[in-house]
Amino acid sequence: MPLHWTLDSKQRLVIAIAEGDVTRAEVENYFAVMDGAGTLPYRKLFDCTRGETSMTSEDMLAIGVQIRVRHAAGVTPGALAIVVPPDKAELVSRVLGILATADRPMRVFAEIGPARRWIDSLPQ
DSSP: OOEEEEEETTTTEEEEEEEEEOOHHHHHHHHHHHHHHTOTTSEEEEEEEEEEOOOOHHHHHHHHHHHHHHHTTSSOOOOEEEEOOGGGTTTTHHHHHHHTTSSSOEEEESSHHHHHHHHHHSOO
16 A cells, blocks of 8 residues: 555654555545544644655546545644655645645655654643
8 A cells, every 4th residue: 555654642743654656445444544533633744755756637626625624623733844855746736735724834855754743842
């Protein structure tokens, strides 16, 4: 499976790593697990440096809609650090735009080290 994650309830942190071709079904499974675990207010670090996707623009839009629904649920989402190499930024730009509309700290990074330091510096 190209999408792996670790939940740390004590640190209130989710770390997700994309490796290989990530599908819409895998992203939807990730959402379902996160919903079940109640992690919306957790800090999140999403590393896309080794990920790819063959998702269509319709798939990306559907994921964006699901993100918006979660943001409208009445729970303030936790801080988000996303690591996306510059050559992949356009691929996920629509979803990044939707993520940026939430009222929470969010930053996009090109490397994992600065992203990890930033997310670790924020309150749990």
